[in-house]
Amino acid sequence: MTAAATKPSVFDAGLPTLSYDVTDTPQQIYPQFRAAQRIAPIALGPIGPEVLSYEMARTVLRDPRFVIPPGIHLSAHGITSGPLWDRVTRSILNMEGDEHRRLRSLVSRAFTPRATARMHDAIHLVVNELLDAIQDTGRCEFVAEVARPYPIPIICALLGAPREDWQLFSRWAEDIFKIVSFDCDLAEEEPVVLKAWAEFDDYIDGMIADRRRHLSDDLLSDLIRIEDGGDRLDAAELRMLAFSVLVAGTDTTRSQLAASVQVLCEHPDQWALLRADSDLAMRTVEETMRHSPSMCSTVRSVTADVEVGEYTFPAGTFILVNTYAANRDHTVYDDPTRFDITREDPPPILTFGGGVHHCLGANLARLELAEALKILSHRFRYARRTGPVPWKPLLGLSGPTSLPLEFGP
Structure with missing residues (x-):
C-alpha cells in the first residue's frame, strides 16, 4: 500500500469472512451475507473483498477508479491472449476510458424511450405465442418452454432481422455464450465460438450494407443515423454493438424472467395483486430483481490504492460488488x-450496475420483463411449481435452471 493511503487496507481491517463455495447458490449463502452486513459494509469472500452495503456498492459502481477487469471470464479458463481474447476485450462490455465514453455517448442516443416503446408489439406477439403452446396442457417446464426461447426473437426485432432468422441467432448465441460459461472447456471450444461469431458478424455486415441503402425503424438503422460533430460509428463498431446486444440481452432476460416467475409463484397473494392491477407490472420487475435477481454481482478491480469510506482497496485488488446483498x-x-x-x-435497485457501466438496455429489459409478467398473470389465474427449482451459482449469471409449473386459466 502506498504512503498516501491513510485508511486501513481491507485485508488488515478485521473484516468478517465469508466461507462459501463458488458453486453455492445465492439462497445458500444469503445467511452469511446478512450476518456480515450487520458488522461491516465489506466482507472477505473466496475471490476477494465483497462490498455488501447498498451505499458502498453504489459508490463503487459509480467510481471510475474501479474498472471492469478485461476478459475476466476468459482468464478463468486460462485464455489471456489470442483472437478470442482480442474480440472480447474490444467489446463495449469490457471497455474503459475515452473510447468507452465516446461509444456510450453515441450509442445512448439509440436507446431512447421511443426506441424501447416500439418493441411493445413484438414482445406481446412472442409472449402470447409461447403461452399459446402450453395453454392447453396446464403445466410446463417454464425455463425450457418459455424463458429460454423468449429473448432471441425480441433481439431480432430490435436489430431489424427477419423474424424467421431467430433460430440462426439462437444457434449463434448458444455457441458464443460459451465465453461466459463455466460448464465447458473454453480453450477446447474456442474454434466453435469463433466460427459462430464470424457467421454472426457476416450476417450483421449484410444488414449494415442493406440499411445504409434503406434505413428502417430499428436499432441498427438508429445506430447508423447517429452522428455527433461529424463522429459516426464505423462498420466494425456497429458489428461489435450488435454482438453486445446479443450477449447482454439474452441469458440475462431468460434467467431473470424465470427467477421473477418463481418468486411470484411462491407468493400467490402477489400474483393476485399483479393480476388485478397491471399498473403494478413495473414495480413487480423492480421488486423481483431486488429480492430474487439472476445477476447477483459484478467484478471490479483497481490499478492504484483507492480509499472508500473507512477502507483502502490496495492496487491490484479484485472486488466483488455483491448487489444481491446490497x-x-x-x-x-x-x-x-x-x-x-x-x-x-x-x-x-443496483442490479443494472451504475455509473459509466450502467446497463444501456435497462429500460428495454424492464419492458420485456414487465409485459411478460403482466401477460402471464392475466392468462393464468395462478401458477404453482410442481418440483424442485435448482439455481446456478451466485458467481456469474445465476437463476433457475429448471422451473416446473402447473397453472390455471
Whole structure:
C-alpha cells in the first residue's frame, strides 16, 4: 500500500469472512451475507473483498477508479491472449476510458424511450405465442418452454432481422455464450465460438450494407443515423454493438424472467395483486430483481490504492460488488427479505450496475420483463411449481435452471 493511503487496507481491517463455495447458490449463502452486513459494509469472500452495503456498492459502481477487469471470464479458463481474447476485450462490455465514453455517448442516443416503446408489439406477439403452446396442457417446464426461447426473437426485432432468422441467432448465441460459461472447456471450444461469431458478424455486415441503402425503424438503422460533430460509428463498431446486444440481452432476460416467475409463484397473494392491477407490472420487475435477481454481482478491480469510506482497496485488488446483498441492505430497505410488489418509492435497485457501466438496455429489459409478467398473470389465474427449482451459482449469471409449473386459466 502506498504512503498516501491513510485508511486501513481491507485485508488488515478485521473484516468478517465469508466461507462459501463458488458453486453455492445465492439462497445458500444469503445467511452469511446478512450476518456480515450487520458488522461491516465489506466482507472477505473466496475471490476477494465483497462490498455488501447498498451505499458502498453504489459508490463503487459509480467510481471510475474501479474498472471492469478485461476478459475476466476468459482468464478463468486460462485464455489471456489470442483472437478470442482480442474480440472480447474490444467489446463495449469490457471497455474503459475515452473510447468507452465516446461509444456510450453515441450509442445512448439509440436507446431512447421511443426506441424501447416500439418493441411493445413484438414482445406481446412472442409472449402470447409461447403461452399459446402450453395453454392447453396446464403445466410446463417454464425455463425450457418459455424463458429460454423468449429473448432471441425480441433481439431480432430490435436489430431489424427477419423474424424467421431467430433460430440462426439462437444457434449463434448458444455457441458464443460459451465465453461466459463455466460448464465447458473454453480453450477446447474456442474454434466453435469463433466460427459462430464470424457467421454472426457476416450476417450483421449484410444488414449494415442493406440499411445504409434503406434505413428502417430499428436499432441498427438508429445506430447508423447517429452522428455527433461529424463522429459516426464505423462498420466494425456497429458489428461489435450488435454482438453486445446479443450477449447482454439474452441469458440475462431468460434467467431473470424465470427467477421473477418463481418468486411470484411462491407468493400467490402477489400474483393476485399483479393480476388485478397491471399498473403494478413495473414495480413487480423492480421488486423481483431486488429480492430474487439472476445477476447477483459484478467484478471490479483497481490499478492504484483507492480509499472508500473507512477502507483502502490496495492496487491490484479484485472486488466483488455483491448487489444481491446490497439490494437486501436492512438499513436501506424496510424488512428486506419481504417480497412486496407494492413497496412505496423504494431506493433504485443496483442490479443494472451504475455509473459509466450502467446497463444501456435497462429500460428495454424492464419492458420485456414487465409485459411478460403482466401477460402471464392475466392468462393464468395462478401458477404453482410442481418440483424442485435448482439455481446456478451466485458467481456469474445465476437463476433457475429448471422451473416446473402447473397453472390455471
